[in-house]
Amino acid sequence: MSTMSTRSAWRALHYSAKRRAFQPTTAYRCFSCSTRSNEQKPEQDRMTHFGFTNVPESEKESRVGAVFSSVAASYDRMNDLMSLGIHRLWKDHFVRSLNPGACLPALTADQRGWNILDIAGGTGDIAFRMLDHATNVNHDMDTRVTISDINADMLAEGRKRSLDTPYYNTSRLSFVEANAEHMPHIPDNSVDLYTVVFGIRNFTDKQAALNEAFRVLKPGGVFACMEFSKVDNPVLDGIYKRWNFSAIPLIGQVVAGDRDSYQYLVESIERFPSQEEFRGMIQKAGFLIPGQGYENLTGGIAAIHKGIKPRA
Amino acid sequence: MAHLTRTLPKRLFRPIPTPFIHQTNQLSTTTRPTTTTTHLTTPRPNTVPHQNQRPYHSTLHARLPDHTYTNSQTAILSAALDFVPTTGFTLESLTHGARSAGFLDVSVQLLPRREFDLILFWLASRRGLLRSKVEDGLFTRLAAEAGKELSVDEKVKALVLERLKLNKDVKGVWQDALAQMSLLANIPLSLTELHALSSDILTLAGDDAVDASWYTRRLAVAGIYASSEVVMTRDPTAELVETAAFVERRFEDSRAVKEKIGTVGEIVGFGWNTAIGLGRSWGMKI
Numbered sequence: 001m002s003t004m005s006t007r008s009a010w011r012a013l014h015y016s017a018k019r020r021a022f023q024p025t026t027a028y029r030c031f032s033c034s035t036r037s038n039e040q041k042p043e044q045d046r047m048t049h050f051g052f053t054n055v056p057e058s059e060k061e062s063r064v065g066a067v068f069s070s071v072a073a074s075y076d077r078m079n080d081l082m083s084l085g086i087h088r089l090w091k092d093h094f095v096r097s098l099n100p101g102a103c104l105p106a107l108t109a110d111q112r113g114w115n116i117l118d119i120a121g122g123t124g125d126i127a128f129r130m131l132d133h134a135t136n137v138n139h140d141m142d143t144r145v146t147i148s149d150i151n152a153d154m155l156a157e158g159r160k161r162s163l164d165t166p167y168y169n170t171s172r173l174s175f176v177e178a179n180a181e182h183m184p185h186i187p188d189n190s191v192d193l194y195t196v197v198f199g200i201r202n203f204t205d206k207q208a209a210l211n212e213a214f215r216v217l218k219p220g221g222v223f224a225c226m227e228f229s230k231v232d233n234p235v236l237d238g239i240y241k242r243w244n245f246s247a248i249p250l251i252g253q254v255v256a257g258d259r260d261s262y263q264y265l266v267e268s269i270e271r272f273p274s275q276e277e278f279r280g281m282i283q284k285a286g287f288l289i290p291g292q293g294y295e296n297l298t299g300g301i302a303a304i305h306k307g308i309k310p311r312a
Numbered sequence: 313m314a315h316l317t318r319t320l321p322k323r324l325f326r327p328i329p330t331p332f333i334h335q336t337n338q339l340s341t342t343t344r345p346t347t348t349t350t351h352l353t354t355p356r357p358n359t360v361p362h363q364n365q366r367p368y369h370s371t372l373h374a375r376l377p378d379h380t381y382t383n384s385q386t387a388i389l390s391a392a393l394d395f396v397p398t399t400g401f402t403l404e405s406l407t408h409g410a411r412s413a414g415f416l417d418v419s420v421q422l423l424p425r426r427e428f429d430l431i432l433f434w435l436a437s438r439r440g441l442l443r444s445k446v447e448d449g450l451f452t453r454l455a456a457e458a459g460k461e462l463s464v465d466e467k468v469k470a471l472v473l474e475r476l477k478l479n480k481d482v483k484g485v486w487q488d489a490l491a492q493m494s495l496l497a498n499i500p501l502s503l504t505e506l507h508a509l510s511s512d513i514l515t516l517a518g519d520d521a522v523d524a525s526w527y528t529r530r531l532a533v534a535g536i537y538a539s540s541e542v543v544m545t546r547d548p549t550a551e552l553v554e555t556a557a558f559v560e561r562r563f564e565d566s567r568a569v570k571e572k573i574g575t576v577g578e579i580v581g582f583g584w585n586t587a588i589g590l591g592r593s594w595g596m597k598i
Contacts, residue, residue, distance in 0.1 A: 098418075098421065099403070099420075100418075102417050103403065103404065103407060103417070104404065104407050104408065104411070104417070107411070111411070111417065114417065114418060192416055192417070192418045193418050218416060220410075220414075220415040220416040220418070220419040221416060221418060221419075222418045222419065222421045224421070288382070288384060288422065290385075290421060290422045290423065290424050291423075291424040291425075292424070295424075306421055306424075308384070308419060308421060308422050310384060311414060311415060
C-alpha cells in the first residue's frame with residue numbers, strides 16, 4: 001500500500017516539475033517586420049543533443065532541468081540500484097585520489113585549507129566526502145566546499161542532507177545555484193580544486209564549461225571530472241549496453257515512476273565523448289594533462305579525467 | 313614507451329661515425345660532384361670489421377632523455393628531492409616540493425603515481441648523474457689513483473659503487489622506497505629502471521660484446537646492484553665500506569660462477585665430440 005501511495009506521490013511531483021519546466025515559449029511571429037524573426041533564426045537553428053534526440057540549444061537546459069527535478073529525491077536510491085552500489089566505490093576512490101585538504105601546516109594565509117568548487121554536486125555526495133576526507137584524514141578544518149548546481153531541486157535535496165553532517169551552517173559548506181558555463185560571481189584564479197562528478201554530460205556547451213573552469217582555477221589548480229565513458233572490452237560492453245538500455249529504464253519506471261528521465265540518462269551516457277576525445281577537450285581549454293590524462297574505472301564504465309592549470 | 317626503448321643495449325655513447333656515414337655525408341655534398349664520383353667509382357677498403365666498437369644505435373640522433381616528465385612535473389619533483397632525506401619518499405615531500413616550486417598543494421595531481429613518481433625520478437636523475445660523472449672524467453681519476461689503465465670489469469665495479477654512493481643521503485629512507493618498488497603494480501617500471509641502469513653501467517664501462525653474453529652480464533650487474541642496495545640500507549659506516557666489501561665479494565662470486573660454467577661447458581663439449589668420434593669410428597653415419 002505504502003509503495004503505491006509513494007509512487008503516486010512521486011508521479012504527482014514529477015508531473016508538476018515537468019509542467020513548471022516545460023513552459024513553451026511561443027515562437028516570435030511578426031507579420032509586419034521580418035528583421036526580428038531573421039535575427040532569431042540562427043539561435044533556434046543551433047541544435048544540440050538531448051539523449052538520442054536533437055533539440056535546440058535553448059531548450060536543452062530546461063529539459064535537463066526537468067529530468068533532474070524529477071529524479072532529485074530518489075537520486076541516491078536509484079544510483080545504488082542502477083550501478084549495483086558501485087558508484088559509492090567510484091566516488092570514494094575519486095575523493096581519495098584527490099586527497100583534499102592541506103596535509104602540511106600552512107605557512108601563508110593562502111595555504112590555509114583548500115577552496116573547492118563542486119559543480120553539479122547538488123545532492124552533496126562528493127562535497128560531504130571531500131570535507132570528511134579533509135577533516136578526518138588530513139586534520140584540516142579550513143577546507144571549504146561550494147556546491148554549485150543549476151537545479152534548485154537538487155540543491156534543496158543537498159541542503160536537506162547537510163543537516164545530518166557536521167558542516168551544516170558552517171563557513172565550510174555553501175550552496176550556489178548557477179550555470180557552470182557562466183559563473184560571474186566567482187572571481188578569476190580563486191579555486192584550488194574544481195570537481196564535476198556525473199554532471200558534465202548534461203551541460204549544453206561542455207567546452208564553455210571547461211573554459212570557465214580554467215578561468216576560476218588558481219594557477220596550479222586542478223580540474224577533476226568523473227563521468228561515464230566508453231567500455232574498451234567488447235564482452236563487458238555488450239553486457240553493459242544491455243543493462244543500460246533494458247534494465248535501467250525499467251528500474252526507473254518501477255522505483256521512481258519515471259521511465260523517460262532514465263531513458264534520457266542512458267542515452268546521454270551513450271552520446272558522451274570517449275576518454276580520448278574528452279581529454280582533447282580538456283587540453284583545448286588550456287589544461288596540462290598528467291600522464292595518460294584519464295583513469296578508467298570498472299573497465300571504462302566511468303573514467304576520472306584530470307587537468308592542471310599551468311602556472312603562468 | 314620511451315623507457316622501453318632505453319632498455320635496449322646502448323653499445324656506443326661516443327658518436328663515432330662509421331665509414332658508411334662518411335660516405336652518406338659525402339654523397340649529400342652536391343657542391344663537389346668530382347669527389348663524389350671518384351669516391352663512388354673507387355670505394356675505399358672497408359676497415360670496420362676489424363674495429364672493436366660497432367654501433368647498434370644511430371649516431372645521428374641525440375640520446376633519449378633520462379626521464380619523460382614535463383617541465384612542471386620536473387619542477388615539482390626536483391624541488392621535492394630536497395625534502396626526501398628528512399621526510400622520505402612520501403606525499404609529504406611531494407607537497408613540500410610543490411609548495412617550494414610555487415605550486416599549490418593540489419598540484420601534486422600532476423604526478424599520477426605520486427610517491428612512486430618521486431622514486432622513479434630519483435632513480436632516473438641519479439642515472440643521469442652517473443653518466444655525467446663518467447663524462448667528467450671519473451675513469452681517468454680512478455686510473456690515476458690506481459696507477460694503471462682500468463679493465464672493463466674494474467670499471468663496472470667502480471660504477472656500481474659510485475651509483476650506490478649517490479644513494480648515501482637517502483640511505484635511511486631507501487627501504488621505504490624499495491618497499492614501494494616491490495608493490496605488484498610498480499614492479500614492471502622498477503625492473504625497467506634497473507635494466508636501464510645496468511645497461512648504462514655496462515655501456516659506460518665500455519663493454520662492447522655483441523652476443524648473448526651482454527644479456528647475461530647485464531643480468532649479473534642488475535642482480536649485484538639490487539642486492540647491494542639492500543645491504544647499503546643496513547650499512548652503518550658513513551663511506552659505505554661494508555657495502556663496498558659486499559660488492560667486491562659478489563663480483564668474485566660472479567667471476568667464479570662464470571669460470572665454473574665455462575669449465576662445465578668445455579667438459580660437455582669435449583664429451584660430445586668424443587661421443588661423435590666414437591660413433592663414427594664404429595661406422596655410424598653421423
